[in-house]
Amino acid sequence: MEPIGLKNKKKMRNILFIVFFILVLLTIRIGYLQFFKGKELQTLAYEQQVQERAVNAKRGTIYDATGKYILAVSSTAYTVSVNPTNIKQEDKEKVTKALCNIFELDYETVLKKVKKRSSIETIVKQIEKDKADELRQWLINNNITTGVNIDEDSKRYYPYRNLASQVIGFCGGDNQGLDGVEAKYDDILSGKAGSISKATDAVGKDIGTDGENYEPATDGESLILSIDMTIQSIAEKYLEEACIDNKCTDGGNIVIMNPKNGNILAMATYPSYNLNEPYTINNEELLANWDNIEQAEKTKSLQAMWRNKAISDTYEPGSVFKLITASSALEEGITDTDNEGEFCCTGSITVANARIKCWRYYRPHGSESLRQALMNSCNPVFIGLGQKLGVDTYFKYLNKFGLLNKTGVKLPGEANSIFIKQEKAGPVELATISFGQRFEITPIQLVTAVSSIANGGTLITPRIVTSTINPTTGEVTELPVEKKGEVISKETSEKVLSMMESVVAERNWKKC
Template sequence: MVPNYTYHRLKILIVFIVCLTGFGILMGRLGYLMLFQSAHYTALAEELHERERSIKAARGRIYDANGTVIADNRTVCTVSVIHSQISDADEVVKVLSEQLELDEVSVRKKVEKISSREIIKSNVDKAVGDAIRVFELDGVKVDEDYKRYYPFGSLASKVLGFTGGDNQGIIGLEVKYENYLKGQNGMILTQTDARGVEIDAAAEGRIEPVDGNSLYLSLDMNIQKFVEQEARKVMEQKQAKKVSVIVMNPKNGEIYAMVNVPEFDLNDPFTLNVPIDTSSMNSEEKQELLNQMWRNPCINDTYEPGSTFKIITAAAGLEEGVVSLTDTFHCPGYRIVEDRRIHCHKVAGHGSETFVQGVMNSCNPVFIEVGLRLGVENMCRYFNQFGLLSRTGIDLPGEAGTIMHKAENMGEVELATVSFGQSFQITPIQLITTASSIINGGIRITPHFAVEVRNSEETVIEKLSWETGERIVSEETSETMRNILEQVVAEGTGHRAYLEGYRIGGKTATSEKLPRSENRYIASFIGFAPADDPEVIALITIDEPQGIYYGGTIAAPVVSNIFDNILPYLGIEKEELPEESSEN
């Protein structure tokens, strides 16, 4: 039988055409990739041979009012391994586990892990990092990094706050001004061969980090240190739960000190500052304890202010014209409002007294009468006018708001209790800010710490400005309130705050915590000096003091001691007594 050559030739032709078509498609695809996708695939190829290591930027420093560094950086190291470059895994495991004081099993697991880069440990002391470098181990990288360091330890801990493992702010001023302080990280770029081994260290690319900006504060660590000493002393003497003190300039809102004892160690912020057995606690319970330790009661917690709030009621009554200095009142030791008998702190009563005497005596019936004269509508209006229903705007995170009755829910009983500082709650920062605004001439201020921002060359890049609010009382009412509060210290319940040679104004308070049946109190005192032209104001709150708990007895002397030390420091001189000046 004769072979069919034509048939086989046709099959060969078909196969040839198919192959030629496939080859053409492949050539076309290759041409497309080479001509139009070359940049993309070149980048991918380079990426396979590149190694990146971050260079941490130095976080901006924080300075106090005297230019003292209160938040700084310490050089630390990050130790890592590159698996493809390791020549002796056993030696690497042995050295790293010994030098870093880590378990060999955990180190070996990371060393033998196939990855582009594995971090063994971060925040390593520089001396340890330098010691590891001496071994010159293949595949081991020791990169310098920064760790936040606080030279003053626990001082102003709840104000400054701290940073986490990534050097990012967590609480306090550190997180509030994160955008100024954080800086911009740099990068180390190296080229490797197909096995992942660096081919030319000299060709290493480097993008330099940009350091963060520095923050300058009104906080004065000399004042902070002394105030904290006084706060600790009274807390120990009275076995109190906690003590808070704010010292501020009432004219512009600059805060000189904010103390909350007990404080915590900023360089070890995850260790509790009180001896508590946490072995049986779960992680949520431990975290809650840390959260409580980090809380700043001056801004995060509200309380019933008690008689210090009478400053606000008196100012509102005078401004509205419902009371005058010579108005007379009678205090039998109580005042009946609707169906309630509301007692004065002096059970026997104060008898007949003028309005000024009522303030000096801190007489509840007098302030109940002023509150009733104002009425619910006016009282709520002044709450709003004085800024009590909004937050102060202080430059710290987590400020709490005032807890106040709604106008439609206020009767005469609620109005009466509000007038002498009960049945509602505010923060200490709100109270001192409102009192400052009443005595400074009547202008609402914004409390704050930050003053200016500078770059790494110490050039001022931004002077921070703080809003001055509207007038809340007239200059006449402001002056009257200063005079009345000076008499409270000279002859009234605040006489233990008297300081020879200085004109001091102030108001005492003793407020009972809820529930009333537990007999737990907060003793407080707010004072300012000089009384005729205030340059400094201070508020102290002593939470749950044991034994004698009256604000005039235990809180006022603390402010007197504080003023005795810081007034000369601030350049506020004593006034000569009249008899001394006549003899000279």
Template structure:
């Protein structure tokens, strides 16, 4: 056997040494990775293998003060894909299937599928269950349906400026949704599992699921019924007065709780980027992205919190309160108005300068809204004293109401105030305030001088109904004395009874208030033909419960005066709200004689001729209506009637009469409607051929005729509803 040559041994030794060095290097490298950088690579491996899937928390409900749901979270479905689990060969097929079911562009979906940079990609939000089931039936690889929550506002654009809305990620971006987002949003859950490179779960991995914690529920001070009264009234006023905007706030005088806050036009928080006005919707389509954003933000802006305006003559109540408190004048102090007044070389006019008010008391000056008298009052009060009351009533700062974006007022700094500025501010010009500031101040005037902090949230409640936090009423300061408050209420009532606020008069209720008409400032100067009409009121004035502010921006109808445009709106809202709150009217003798009708027993007139029946009903102070489509002769015989003989009704009530020709209609048994909704009552009435006279909202509280009474088809039944 031949021995290896020296050269062969050298080569073997070289290879052995080289191999040994390589192995040593690998050992060192492996030791470096596993020992020195072991923790680092361990964490990197975990991050690659671990899939952390967020589980959205269910957003809390927003309730009105009586537990009515105003904003809820509805369970829905969201479509996700995992691009790494879908091969490029299957991408086109998957995209076409999804696009067909979801109504999307197939090429855009395919582009998302082929983009492997992301582990999960959301294809579409909030699809119905039937569409989700259709996708599941296709059994598409890498396509997942995840349960999600969508914010829903059951009443559409109702209270939209209060509630605000959320974005696609369920984060609040306006109103209560934004202000209380951290409470409403809850804490998201997590689903943690280990997967391989293809996204498949590892066989021996540990899976962890952390359930989401639902958000807290928010209970508002808003009363859904009073909010409905307010929105209905201002929507009608917007159309009648052809105004740019109409706003209103209703506040509980004693607590500062906001019972209603509304502005029209508004928007639907379910579709916050789609204007309700068709013209604005069309205009939006042609705008750039930045211009669209500006339009949306303008549409979402709460004008009662975020905007200022010149209050005009409604601000005279603040000046009057300061004058009375300082003892500068009494309600019976006399002043003279010649129609104009010269202040530092500038002539200021009363609105009725052409027919001056002449001699008048302070009370009459408020009734007449005489500017020249208030210029005199401002001079007597002095700048420092006047500003101290402006500050005390809260006009120099925000009210801290719990809504986002509240603005401060706009006014002169004290060193800038000269005789002319003081004069114009005394009657509500040269000062801009927010609506929430003004109604808070007027409430203080009526509330024995106590300024309350306005609030719109009552409490936070968990999912079991336990109160987590209650927001108590807060008195900010005592601004004026009880004596001054009492005098101011008497003056405010005289404005409605004898002065410019007569359109706000409600029989049986003592209403006090003040009208205002201010010329608008556009581009830094007063613009002719552009006005803001307003009315601020309190009721009942003898025991104040409700304060109301109504603002009509740029009315273009019959009048621009607050006494004609704004006061009737306030009357409508106050009258309905006071009756809803079961505040009983207190009629004067004159009102009682004019309005309260005596009870009358319905006489028996069946089998009488129409002629004789009319005579009997007229003598009983009752009206009548013959239920027939044909001409009825006086000789026709009455065969039935409603209400029945012996029923007790008020004078001038209408009795329905049925003659032989009209008596062929079927007789039906009156059903029991108690507890039923308006929709249910309508369906029952249509099925039985009955007609409805409805009052209130909610569920049926009472009905007439009573249940189980036989009545002819076509009878008008009276149904009273109450909130459920």
């Protein structure tokens, strides 16, 4: 035998060195995978082996005050998703074509999803049953058993279309409330989604029911609104007529409230829109030209259409505000309803060198009691009462009537009033406020303030939702009426109500 020569020894050492070098490289690689990429790879493996899909909760129904009319309801719809790794390479284009044909989708967009290296991709949401059935049949015909999921979902439907649209609001593609009651009560209506998670082997095949975990969804609660379908319909009908007859280019609104409990029986905004198509503009001129309008302009027009004018728009109330001045003055004991000749209208009144006219300056009202002044809507009388009250007392009543704060009605987008600051209000500002001019309030603020006169003197938070219904037990939970406090005494309230009746029931004026 030939001894290992020097040449061979050298060769062996070289081989050993190479093996050692490879081992070092491998160790570094393992270390890198373990310490630097470990988390990422683990997630990838989990995503390949466990697929989780949401089980949507059924959104609660919205009823009108009588409980007879359904204003918003969720009907069954379907969501189609794919698990790209579970679709065979040779089937990917075929599946994409079928999805695009059935749901009228863009081929490139869908193909990208079907080829993506992810565990789940949503293809289309809120589709009707017939379309879902069509896809199901295609999958059977083409013997595709994995990778395409058809899951039950729901779609919001508003049976009365435009009715109370700005109050009810609408939902987005994930059934999330985006406006109105749908948005404000989203937590209560939406419930809690459940899930199906499924473990599969490395190539995405099911590994049996052991790997399946089903967590049921908790359905949302239903709501009963204070809105009465019949009263709302009547209010909307007459509002539309009035807006058209009077050419109100900026639309209009009506609020009807039960003063005893703050229930809003009707809240109408004109023009309304179809809740089933909230992104279709309700203006024919804009609609005809829609494709040529800039996105920012489109958004602005849609937001204006969705706007609940009764709570989001401010306006100058005018003479109806004399009720607030009269109530405050009666409560402070500086006047009474029927003191004959207590006031005298000469057609105008001078306040800090400014002459403020009565609306009937050309034929002054003459001698009046408070009742007669209210019936005549005589400006100088209420300016005089404002002066007697003074800025501080007057603002105390504005605050008590809730006119310096939002009412707190549970709807999105409530605006606040715009008054001059108390410390900046001089005699002229006080004079104009006293008969309802040069400040702005929302319709809901005025209705709430006047309701406190009508109910015996208590300020109540207006409300839109009166009760909730448990989806499982059907149990109805009444929501509490929120009383904010006494504004005026019962006695004052009765006096003002009696005068309000006279305004519509009698006509009266005398000369001084």
